[in-house]
Amino acid sequence: MLKDLFSKKKKYASVPSEQAKHDVPEGIMTKCPNCKKIMLTKELNKNLRVCMSCSYHLQMTAKERIKSLFDERSFNEFDKEMLSENPLEFPGYLEKLEKDRKKTKMNEAVITGHGTIDGFKTVIAVMDSSFRMGSMGSVVGEKITRAIERAGEMKVPFIIFTASGGARMQEGVLSLMQMAKTSSSLKLFSEQKGLIISVMTHPTTGGVSASFASLGDYNLAEPGALIGFAGRRIIEQTIREELPEDFQTAEFLLKHGQLDKVVNRHDLKEVLTTILDVHQPGGGKQW
Template identity: 50%
Template structure:
């Protein structure tokens, strides 16, 4: 009887194993792999921890809306210019389709959210760039919304906070995109002339024309740990100068060591650190 049960001719249920499944390939619906400590972590656990790795404090990317909620007191944020949207002014091929696709994907109309709100009771202007919308690239609407927000700060004598996250200028808008670098910088110069503080927060990544304009113009320049910050990417720089780059080149810690940043602050402490700085300035 036992021999019959163990017979090769007997059919048994077959269990197939996904050969691609390994420590680097987990179910993306429930797990996320930390690129810093290589741990597999429940996504829900990360989300409940401000998108930080609970094991090594690695800073995962955070959506613009969550960033607003992180910094601004509950139910105090009033969005500015939320209906401004980009148009294909240069008739760039397939630009309209790309804008529509990213609007659907990110649930946002542009690559920056601007508004007023209270940060631990202090009235502020907040601009948060949205890396989920065309890599946070700066087109003329991003430049216009940011400039209007800064001008609102001047008019109402409010400090300005900009959270940067961008791949640079938007190529589909050509020179018009590059003009936003000068426009936003000029607005910040007026803010400074009026004696109002500007705090720039650099997150991963902050690159291109954003770095070459308002990102690096803060009275206080802060960054999250291990954020990529620079103008051109490390590969382009290496190919240009034909030299090996220092370890950690263009990361927050390297820039702090070489005097390009004032502070590196964990996401958990960001709101309280900004509040402390504003209080030092009399707010």
């Protein structure tokens, strides 16, 4: 009996196997980058990807943003099949594009189209930072330019949501020239008395911030969004001064007159609807 007693093994709580860990659905939980709170992704998405604890605005995909704003089944996409080429024969560029297409289910870093927001007709362009960090290549610039031109033809307002790391280095000067092309199109649209609303989201940087992102009749931004041209470290090294803690945030730009309003994502549809209503000829939701 004593032999049996000493030969018995103690039972400890088992450590989950690797297989058990993999059985947990990927993406079911999301950690807030600001307060580190862990939330159910489903509940976070219901809250428009705004942290329920600290109100930090997590990034949204272009499709999520369009769904949150447009009337049901009213959105029609432009130029969906337009694809980037590799004009400079940059090594590995086409492979990286294909990888992002599979990951995001998008063909490029911007979705353009038209539809209605609370009954108001509008053309929209929504950039998505999950595709090549929202970088602006020739296709992104072309799609935005075409959307602006169609807004002019339809005589409806143009709204753009920006989220970008800047010009796409793999396309060199062809990417940089999109700054001038899109800005020129907005100028022509403005001369036709077209309404331009720009909503800058995190991040809006580089050539995008220095061109069409800042050319709205109304320049709005989401709370805490990083907005600027060059990076903080480069600027500090250049001017040999330490910059304020909130430098290049939406709140800093609003304080210095570069934005008209910082708008919480929950209030954004109401703000856009109000602007569209104010600029509707004769007032009201006329077609």
